[in-house]
Each structure stands twice: as structure tokens, then as C-alpha cells.
Amino acid sequence: MDLAALTIFRAVVRENGVTRAAAKLNRVQSNVTMRVKQLEQQLGAELFVREGRRLVLTPAGRTLLPYAERLLALADEARHALREDRPRGRLALGAMESTAATRLPRVLAAYHQRWPEVELELATGTTGCLIERVREFEIDAALVATPPDSSVLTDEFESVAVFAEELVMVTPRGHRAIGAANDIALSTLIAFERGCAYRSYVERWYAEHGLRPARTLELGSYHAIIACVAAGAGVAVAPRSVLDLHPASAQDVAIHPLGRLGAVPTLLIWRRGHGSAALDALREALATEGRNATAPDASVRNVTGAEPRDAPVIPG
Template identity: 35%
Template sequence: MESNELRIFRTVAQTGSITKAAKALGYVQSNVTARIQQLESDLNTQLFYRQRGMILTPTGEKLLTYADKIIYLLDEADKSIKDSCEPSGSLSIGAVHTVSAIRLPQLLAKYHRAYPKVDLSLTTSQSDELIYKVNHFQLDGAFVKNTPLIDDNFVKELEFEETLVLISNPKYTNIEDLYCKPLIMSTAGCPNRIQLENWLKSQGIYNIRYIEFNNLNSIIEGVMADLGTSLVPKSTIDDYEKRGLIKSFSISEKYNTTRTFFIRRKDSLMTSSLSKFIEIVEQNTSYKRL
């Protein structure tokens, strides 16, 4: 096996498609197909089921685990040799939607101005997917919500605690008026959504309807248009509330706190690029080092 074959194999496994993998790698499809077939021939085993896409066989799943580690070690060796006091090279960061929409744009711009030689990229997704990507060496670190999936494989570098509030169109004056409104939230699995569900159930509300947006600005716009209500960090709507565009309501302390962490793999290399990124976040936000 060659490292390039493993990279092609991993990309096909991640995308589930020869076409998508070829596009991501900049190869022609026939080349990707031939390399996968050659790898299967060399190993004398089938790595993919070829039905409605490319789905890993149990043997393919096993190889993917090793491919992740091998590619990570090769890339880490390259980073370690090239690492210097002046940050450079690639830095892949992940963030949940609320963080990427509100806090990261200015931070990333500041980082880019300070360290223009760093090839910085951002992936926005749900916490569970970001944790998976960090764990499988696809991201150097990520801002995620508190979740049981954060285990001993990870280091929590930074923490930020916020208060959640229920928000509505400003015409409502009583929180009880919102109990029958649809919930405008991110898709299932969002920690804020889970907390809102638990709070409503504590109030005896079980008939819950959803309007799903995976974008904080869209959620706020939907609330302003009176499509429904939502549970969001108070800091994200302070300006809207001052302008009379949104009204917020406090809920029980048991359900109104959210924590965001910046995590990385415990065994990952702390490059100067990543170290300086964490430093800029700490200096310019309310995130605190753990």
C-alpha cells in the first residue's frame, strides 16, 4: 500500500462516491476507480459494497481506522519538521453554527492578518459531526457544545459559558403565550434544542412542532417574523432586543446554561499555528483556558 492509495481510499470512504472523491482530489474518475480496484487486488479483499454509492465493508471499516492514523502521522511528521516560530501551513478549524455565525468571522480575520502564511479553513456543523472529524484527524480542533461524546481522547483547551433565553416576536408579553408556538431550532441533536425540549416537558408541554434552520441568523429572522419561538444565547440577540425587534424571556436555571469548548485530540501535535489561534481566541473573547 502507498500513502496516496490510502488517501484516495479514505476520500472515497468519506464521500461515499467515486465521482465526489475524484472531484475532491482533482483526479479523473477512472483513475480513482482503478486505484481502489488495485488496492482491493493487492489486499485480496473487497473494501466497498458498490450499491447506491460506495459503502465500506467490515474489512473496509477496519482499513479506514488504520488509514486515518497513517495519514495523520505522515501529515503530523510533515507539520513537525516544517513548524517554526512563525505560523504557516494548514490549520483546519470546526465550529457549531452559533459560534461560526457570531464570533468567528472577526477572529478569523484577525488571525489571517496576523499570520497570512497559514492556510486556514473552517467547517461548520453539529457538535457530533465535528467531534467525529477531530477524532478522525480531519480537523485540528473545533468549537463544540458540551456532549457525552467528548471523552479521554480529547483535550478541552477553552471553555465559554452562556445564558440561554427564550425569544419571540416583541408583541408577546407572557411566556405562556409561547407554549403553543412552533420551535425554530437547528436539527435534532442540537444541545440547545434538547434543553428547550426538556424545559417545555417540565412545563407539561409535549406536543412540540419544529421549523428547522441550521443558521442562527435565519432562526432570529424567523422569530422576528413570528414563525415561532427559539432558545438562543442571550448575547446573540442583545442588539435585536435593544432595537425592539426581539423579546426575550428567562427560563429555569436548570435549563438556561450552555457551555462551548474548543477541543483537539490529546495526541495531536500542538503546532505554532494552532497555539497562536487558541491565543487569539483567549485574548479577544470570553473563552477561558482550562
């Protein structure tokens, strides 16, 4: 069992088939198929079965995958260690959609210009999903919101705060000022799927007031969320930076500061002991961007002109 075979096996899984894996690896399909069969012979177990046109992992394949991820990650780390700490190779980064849209474009552009030998891959997801992907070695690091339950980030992770986000409540225009959950006139919360840390914060906030949304409408993008709020479908919580990015859309809604509740640091997390020169360079770039970013002002008046009351603190 060699690293090249494991790389091919992982590519077939990630690309959902031999054809796309071969294109990704710049190999012919027959070579990819042959290497997978050779790996199966070495291990004495089938790794894939065919269902129609799809290749599906067998139980043996599912068992092998996390080991392959770890072995390939260790090999990358060894290569980095032997190359005078110059950033190069593959760096798989995860980020929340809001962070990818508002914070990363300038950082990644500068990073790519400075370290062209790094093959940077970016995937988006909720905080819960990204933490799990780092745990399973599917990605090298991730930008996540500080989870409400701090025990989620166990000793297997290292982390550093890189951005300070201000969460705000977003309502249809004309909504009264919001200082507590019982000030909200609409019963529907519009949010990302479970695993979104921002959603967890606002659900805890409702619960501390003995309330909960009558309905939760799950959507997959802030653009859709803000549009539904503007149409009167419900209320949402979003980072102010997202609304600053789309000022035209923000004109159709009311924005309500949430006081201390709204201060949620964004963390860069990675597996303890699995750093690299490429990751260190990214940390430096994020720290520079974080220092240059303007700190949110939680005392800003909301759009109704009323001074917001202090919201309860949600532990995190």
C-alpha cells in the first residue's frame, strides 16, 4: 500500500467516480482503475461496488478512507518539514459562507500572489460540518464561528481568533426595536441548517426568554435569507459584514444590533500537531487582515432610531 495508491483512492471518493478522478489527477482512466484494483488486492477487500453508473464505498472502503486521509496528511506534513518551511503543496481550507464572501477574497488573492506554489482549495459549510471535516482530516483547517458549546473544540484541535464578527437581527422594514426575544413580531426564524453556530446562538437567546420560533425556514445562502426577510417571511440573524457587502439588499430590511450577544469571534482551527508552512503563512495573512479590519461598534443605533437594550449574554 503506497501513497500514490491512497491518493488515487481518495480522489475517486472525492470526485465521485473514476472519470473525474482521472481528470483531477491528470491520469488516464484505465490507470486509475488498475491502481484501485491493485490496492484492493493488497488489502484483500473490495473498496467500491458499482450501483448503476455510480461507485459506492463498501464498508471496507469507508474504514480505509479516514486512515488514508491521515496518512496523506502526515506525508504532506513531512514534505513541508523537509523543504525549509517554504509554503508549498496542497492546503485544503474550509470556511463559513459568510466568511468566504466577506473576509477571504482579499486575503486569498494576496496569499496566492505571495505563495504561488501552494495549491489552495476552499470548501464552505456550517461551523459544525467544518469542525467535523477537520477532525476527519478531510480538510487541513477551517474558519468557524466560536461555538456556543465550547466543549465541541476538544484538545485535538488548536485554534486562534482571527476576526471579530457582529451579529445583528434582520427584520422587515418598519419592525419595532429589538432588545429581547419577545420584541420580535414574526414567528418564523430564517436560518441555515443545523450546525450553523449563528443559528445556535439565536436559538439559545430565544430559549433564555422562554420562547422558541414557531417555525424555522432553512435556506442555503444569505442572499436568499435576506430576500425572504425583506418579503416579510420572518426574521434572521446575520453578520453585519454580510449586509455591508450587499448594501442594496440591506436597504430593504431593518437591522437591529444585539449588544453583547452579537460579538462572536471567528476562529481558525486545525488538528493539533498537524500544521504546515502553508498553514502558518495563512495564519499570518489572516492575522494581518484581522488587524486591518474595523472593529464592529455594538453601540450603533438600530435603523428605527431607538437605542438597543443590552441583550443577555450567551455563553460561548
